Amino acid sequence: MNLNMNSVESLVAQIQGLSGNIGELTQLRNYLKQCDDLLRTESTRLAPLLTELDPSVHSLGYLYILEACTSATVSKDQANELVLSVARFINVCAADQIRLAPEKFISICKRLKEQVVLLEDPMRGVAPLLTSIRKLQSSTEQLTTLHPDFLLLCLMSKCYKTGLSVLEDDVFEVDQPRDLFLYCYYGGMICIGQKKFRKALELLHNVVTAPMPIISAIAVEAFKKYILVSLIHLGQFATSFPKYTSSAAQRNLKNFSQSYLDLVNSYSTGKVSDVENYVQNNKDKFESDNNLGLVKQVVSSMYKRNIQRLTQTYLTLSLQDIANTVQLNSAKEAEMHVLQMIQEGDIYATINQKDGMVRFLEDPEQYKTCEMIERLDFSIQRIMMLSKKVTTMNEVMSCDPSYLGKVGRERQRFDYDDFDTVPSKFNL
Amino acid sequence: MESEDYASGAVIGEEEIYANGRDESDPQRHRPIISSEQLDIEAYAALYTGRTKTMRLLFIADKCGIPSMELEALRMAYEEIKKGEDTQLFREIIGKINGRLGPNYALDNAWADAVDRRAESRKEKLENELNAYRTNLIKESIRMGYNDFGDFFYAHGRLGEAFKNYIRTRDYCTTSKHISHMCLNAILVSIEMGQFTHVTSYVGKAEQAVDGLDPVTIAKLRCAAGLSHLEGKKYKLAARKFLEVGPELGNNYTEIIAPQDVATYGSLCALASFDRSELKSKVIDNTNFRNFLELVPEIRELINDFYTSHYASCLEYLGNLKTNLLLDIHLHEHVETLYEQIRNKALIQYTLPFVSVDLNMMANAFNTSVTGLEKELEALITNDQIQARIDSHNKILYARHADQRNGTFQRALQTGNEFDRELRSMLLRANLIKHDYNLKGPRKY
Numbered sequence: 001m002n003l004n005m006n007s008v009e010s011l012v013a014q015i016q017g018l019s020g021n022i023g024e025l026t027q028l029r030n031y032l033k034q035c036d037d038l039l040r041t042e043s044t045r046l047a048p049l050l051t052e053l054d055p056s057v058h059s060l061g062y063l064y065i066l067e068a069c070t071s072a073t074v075s076k077d078q079a080n081e082l083v084l085s086v087a088r089f090i091n092v093c094a095a096d097q098i099r100l101a102p103e104k105f106i107s108i109c110k111r112l113k114e115q116v117v118l119l120e121d122p123m124r125g126v127a128p129l130l131t132s133i134r135k136l137q138s139s140t141e142q143l144t145t146l147h148p149d150f151l152l153l154c155l156m157s158k159c160y161k162t163g164l165s166v167l168e169d170d171v172f173e174v175d176q177p178r179d180l181f182l183y184c185y186y187g188g189m190i191c192i193g194q195k196k197f198r199k200a201l202e203l204l205h206n207v208v209t210a211p212m213p214i215i216s217a218i219a220v221e222a223f224k225k226y227i228l229v230s231l232i233h234l235g236q237f238a239t240s241f242p243k244y245t246s247s248a249a250q251r252n253l254k255n256f257s258q259s260y261l262d263l264v265n266s267y268s269t270g271k272v273s274d275v276e277n278y279v280q281n282n283k284d285k286f287e288s289d290n291n292l293g294l295v296k297q298v299v300s301s302m303y304k305r306n307i308q309r310l311t312q313t314y315l316t317l318s319l320q321d322i323a324n325t326v327q328l329n330s331a332k333e334a335e336m337h338v339l340q341m342i343q344e345g346d347i348y349a350t351i352n353q354k355d356g357m358v359r360f361l362e363d364p365e366q367y368k369t370c371e372m373i374e375r376l377d378f379s380i381q382r383i384m385m386l387s388k389k390v391t392t393m394n395e396v397m398s399c400d401p402s403y404l405g406k407v408g409r410e411r412q413r414f415d416y417d418d419f420d421t422v423p424s425k426f427n428l
Numbered sequence: 429m430e431s432e433d434y435a436s437g438a439v440i441g442e443e444e445i446y447a448n449g450r451d452e453s454d455p456q457r458h459r460p461i462i463s464s465e466q467l468d469i470e471a472y473a474a475l476y477t478g479r480t481k482t483m484r485l486l487f488i489a490d491k492c493g494i495p496s497m498e499l500e501a502l503r504m505a506y507e508e509i510k511k512g513e514d515t516q517l518f519r520e521i522i523g524k525i526n527g528r529l530g531p532n533y534a535l536d537n538a539w540a541d542a543v544d545r546r547a548e549s550r551k552e553k554l555e556n557e558l559n560a561y562r563t564n565l566i567k568e569s570i571r572m573g574y575n576d577f578g579d580f581f582y583a584h585g586r587l588g589e590a591f592k593n594y595i596r597t598r599d600y601c602t603t604s605k606h607i608s609h610m611c612l613n614a615i616l617v618s619i620e621m622g623q624f625t626h627v628t629s630y631v632g633k634a635e636q637a638v639d640g641l642d643p644v645t646i647a648k649l650r651c652a653a654g655l656s657h658l659e660g661k662k663y664k665l666a667a668r669k670f671l672e673v674g675p676e677l678g679n680n681y682t683e684i685i686a687p688q689d690v691a692t693y694g695s696l697c698a699l700a701s702f703d704r705s706e707l708k709s710k711v712i713d714n715t716n717f718r719n720f721l722e723l724v725p726e727i728r729e730l731i732n733d734f735y736t737s738h739y740a741s742c743l744e745y746l747g748n749l750k751t752n753l754l755l756d757i758h759l760h761e762h763v764e765t766l767y768e769q770i771r772n773k774a775l776i777q778y779t780l781p782f783v784s785v786d787l788n789m790m791a792n793a794f795n796t797s798v799t800g801l802e803k804e805l806e807a808l809i810t811n812d813q814i815q816a817r818i819d820s821h822n823k824i825l826y827a828r829h830a831d832q833r834n835g836t837f838q839r840a841l842q843t844g845n846e847f848d849r850e851l852r853s854m855l856l857r858a859n860l861i862k863h864d865y866n867l868k869g870p871r872k873y
């Protein structure tokens with residue numbers, strides 16, 4: 001290819017000429033790669049060129065030029081302009097074109113995120129980043145580097161619901177462990193914000209038990225939140241790790257979260273006053289970890305847990321007795337707690353205000369409705385899908401040359417049984 | 429065990445003659461010693477021989493808290509000690525009596541010195557003999573020599589030394605009889621010292637090493653094993669061992685345990701740990717054990733009451749026995765736990781056949797208040813031992829029948845969700861490992 005490397009004008013011509021089919025685009029990408037240095041040096045002169053290109057048609061070329069433009073440091077006014085232009089590009093660009101140069105695309109998205117954070121207006125980044133994630137990923141199972149950034153912006157702008165839309169996808173493919181850790185950590189926080197504790201627990205669990213050679217600050221913080229959410233949602237915390245947890249995590253995590261483990265201990269006694277005292281004494285510690293709010297939820301979950309336990313034991317119980325057993329100050333307070341729990345569907349009960357009695361009922365669910373059958377069916381379908389996935393993965397794994405190479409080598413070294421019926425040491 | 433009897437009971441008192449001379453085949457003649465009345469110390473002491481008699485008396489004196497009873501126990505212990513050769517224990521008990529029993533029970537230095545002197549010379553003699561045997565390398569004589577030493581130390585209250593010497597005979601045992609003898613000696617001293625791990629191991633050794641054990645020895649070993657399980661709070665195992673004790677035991681093991689004790693220990697452990705059918709088949713229908721139960725009618729009544737669901741009378745018997753059981757050297761630590769377990773068992777069995785139970789009636793049956801009963805039931809329900817719920821308003825306990833169908837649905841859904849979650853995080857982890865491995869291996873991208 002005979003190209004005039006010095007001319008930006010010819011560059012534009014090339015872009016306009018080579019944006020048709022996939023073959024041309026690959027050619028264009030190679031060309032643009034060669035021009036990368038030129039683009040860097042000429043970055044200040046490039047801005048006008050963008051007007052000559054149509055971002056929806058010439059996405060690849062537009063991306064390269066835009067990336068070069070935005071790589072320079074910018075002032076606050078320009079930042080505003082930059083955010084606008086990048087956001088516009090993200091909205092209209094063609095997904096198949098930008099996927100040819102994912103690193104460039106990620107780079108402009110990161111730039112966008114940086115700028116909106118600097119502008120202290122994280123909300124502006126949420127929508128563009130969501131679009132860019134959707135355009136970048138080849139399937140919803142893929143975790144992109146943009147996921148954590150997006151979730152962080154959601155957190156900062158308190159757009160939890162938007163964040164949840166991404167979290168609902170099952171993620172299986174991961175490029176960078178760090179991305180996954182941050183994705184799960186931020187995702188966990190968003191779920192906590194939405195009180196979706198089960199999902200939060202799952203995400204945080206993934207961080208804590210993920211294979212890791214050394215523990216990271218992300219894992220430590222996730223572990224702390226994991227303990228607290230586990231107390232709120234399950235009412236207990238099993239201090240032993242599952243056996244697939246990395247040894248680094250098993251050895252070290254507990255050392256970094258002693259005050260949380262102590263909280264677990266005092267929680268397990270079931271005495272509200274103990275827990276309250278403990279929290280009061282260690283308030284600074286929890287506050288400096290930014291977990292005080294969550295800790296307070298732990299304390300209030302305790303009343304709930306205790307009342308729930310009563311439903312297992314009693315059919316009717318006076319409000320006064322409830323107040324006494326769960327250490328509430330008055331029957332009135334007990335009534336409020338019970339009422340709230342009935343509203344949230346945690347218990348099934350009726351309050352008889354005349355006698356001051358609460359009547360606990362059984363779970364009215366009879367598992368006879370169509371919805372229930374549908375739910376079951378959905379569950380079965382999902383598990384079938386997952387099990388297919390495992391089979392496929394197993395097949396892929398058993399064909400993976402590097403895996404086979406490793407297994408083959410080890411077998412040769414250690415497994416003499418394949419060749420000899422008698423262990424080798426007796427042959428000598 | 430003849431040697432022990434010889435050493436400890438130099439002068440055999442009237443009571444012992446009575447105790448030892450009783451015909452085993454006629455258990456009806458035994459007086460109920462363990463009963464609800466205040467413990468008759470004299471009768472109680474008559475059940476035992478050897479050191480355990482003294483130790484039990486001292487234990488009673490320590491724990492009973494009634495001055496007259498304490499002095500009575502001390503007096504008898506004093507007399508018992510005087511028959512033996514343990515001057516160390518003698519001085520201790522003098523301190524405990526502290527002159528409260530008059531001049532007849534004061535420190536008898538002349539006696540103590542005489543015993544000590546005799547002990548000294550006997551020890552020398554034994555040493556000389558043993559040395560002579562050892563130079564001659566006669567196995568049997570060496571064994572006898574060590575055994576004599578063991579007996580000697582045991583009589584003088586130096587249990588550690590005695591244990592060591594009995595163990596030393598092990599290398600010189602030639603027949604199975606010797607081995608069982610050695611094990612029994614070791615068990616005796618270990619129980620005395622409270623070293624129940626030794627007891628278990630020597631019971632094991634005796635049972636393994638010897639093929640043709642005579643029934644009396646087997647019964648003795650069962651008792652020892654039962655005691656060590658009891659000490660280890662393994663009540664079910666203890667009950668099994670005590671229930672296996674054969675009638676041959678009779679009064680052959682009074683230096684450790686009286687047949688009455690076998691009945692008491694075995695029954696209480698069985699009540700606390702067996703279920704209803706096991707109780708019927710292993711205790712009530714057990715002809716062997718019935719002989720033992722005849723010795724303590726109150727315990728027999730109590731078991732029958734429990735089985736026929738007369739809980740109030742059963743618990744009343746138990747309540748009456750409690751003070752005396754607390755004075756038992758082996759059982760006292762476990763009385764509270766056993767009682768609690770028996771009570772819980774009774775509560776559970778009471779509620780089992782009913783769909784609804786009036787708490788007032790139940791409280792009557794258990795001789796307690798409704799609020800107290802409610803608390804007890806609450807604890808049992810929380811621990812999932814009773815499937816029921818309390819209607820605290822009408823004071824009725826309703827049995828709760830778990831709906832199998834609903835339960836199955838619920839479990840299936842839950843298991844599905846868990847499986848789903850586990851599988852997804854497993855796939856993720858596999859992916860991470862793969863990624864990690866690819867990084868280490870040749871870089872692909």
